[in-house]
Amino acid sequence: MKASSAGTAAAIAHLKSRLGPIVNDTASVREHHSHGEGHHPPAAPDVVCLPRTTEDVAEIVRASATFGVPVIPFGAGTSLEGHVHALRGGITIDLREMNHILRIGQEDMDVTVEAGVTRLQLGKALRSTGLMFPIDPGADATIGGMTATRASGTMAVRYGTMRENVLALRVVMPDGTITHTGTRARKSSSGYDLTRLFVGSEGTLGVITEVTLKLHPVPEAVSAAVCAFDTLGGAVNTVIATIQLGLRVARIELLDAKQIDAINRHSKTDYPLAPTLFFEFHGDHDRDVTEQAETLQGIAGEHGGHGFSFATKLEDRERLWQARHHALYAAQALRPGARVWTTDVCVPISRLAECIAETDADNQGAPFPICLVGHAGDGNFHLLYVLDPNSAEELAIASRLNDRLVERALAMAGTCTGEHGIGYGKMASLKKEHGAGVEVMRSIKRALDPNNRMNPGKIVDI
Secondary structure (H helix, E strand, O other), rough: OOOOHHHHHHHHHHHHHHHHHHHEHHHHHHHHHOOOOOOOOOOOEEEOOOOOOHHHHHHHHHHHHHHHHOOOEEOOOOOOOOOOOOOOOOOEEEEEOOEEEEOOOOOOOOOEEOOOOEEEHHHHHHOOOOEEEOOOOOOOHHHHHHHHHHOOOOOOHHHHOHHHHEEEEEEEEOOOOOOEOOOOOOOOOOOHHHHHHHOOOOOOOOOEEEEEEEOOOOOEOOOEEEEEEHHHHHHHHHHHHHHHHOEEEEEEEEEOOOHHHHHHHHOOOOOOOOEEEEEEEEEEOOOHHHHHHHHHHHHHHHHEEEEEEEOOOOHHHHHHHHHOOOOOHHHOOOOOOEEEEEEEEEHHHHHHHHHHHHHHHOOOOOOOOOEEEEEEHHEEEEEEEEOOOOHHHHHHHHHHHHHHHHHHHHHHHOOOOOOOOOOOHHHHHHHHHHHOOOHHHHHHHHHHHHOOOOOOOOOOOO
């Protein structure tokens, strides 16, 4: 839906009278909330609200219902598929002021946080507990945003995604009622699994305000390693062999030579310009991770790996992963003034080598740099198209390459996105993947949000 101008003006006046300074409709604030980190054109809301409590959120959503105005939840603004764009105007709810850690349950290894708590903030709060939250999408995203997009990241190969690590939620529904889903119990067979319904719903069914998460013990021993390869296929086959042998790696990250070149330039590193794997091992003692690394070194050697080097000191490991996490900004720096279109797919691990090889061949001859980086341990990889944002021709070529990438992944029993989500950027891909299943999703959307006010224009058309 798109609100009438009169309805929007009335909603803003009502919210200002009820909530005062947390309501802001200045042009600069609206522009800041008009985009994420993807390539999609900005779309600004009519007003931005920064609630401090779940009750504030409920008040905002009730105003949305009364005046027929869309609502767009906003976390850190790091999403890539247009999730936070106000396509039809309306009210953006920025949850960054709801940033309190409500409780840490050390004995039960869980934590409850408000939706605006960021990943790094949570990590700092857990430092003295011997526990950690391992979901690491790279960006310092909010926990609410990570839940809404079903985020994963570099350690999903061992610890799973947000789907496996969210226990319970507090959600404001489209009519302004406050709902609790799930409990702190580690399993339940009690009714529909509403928690999983909202994990990955991208703000289209309600506004997540609190999240209860599983925590994991901090490993006693950690070791990281880097290995270059003669070919991209050799690197991918090393990943497949590692997973099939059951080695307990926590992270396996794949970067092609172009991405390594970008990282060297951006982070002042000197990795060989070759397809490269970054590894991290978690274990109960130093011998455990050493043995795992030595076994992996042997596997890599069989597939053309060379220059295998270890990083055991904390500062060395942090430097390695910081370089990996800056891959997007490093790619963008390859071409001053460029904009990066980032896409991802995920395929069964047995098809990963084939999918990457065909994709690499398809990308040859593109008139712009294309970098490949992936969470190869679970079959998920990303392409970064480094584009001239003013070139319609380059955007059209990137669109065709992206469409063929998705079709390739679907033909291999994969998915159109392993972790970026749908937003509005991949709605056509969702239809290709799910077919009639999209109508089931649409039915759920209509049942919970019959007036289509919750982040309209995302995931499914109404």
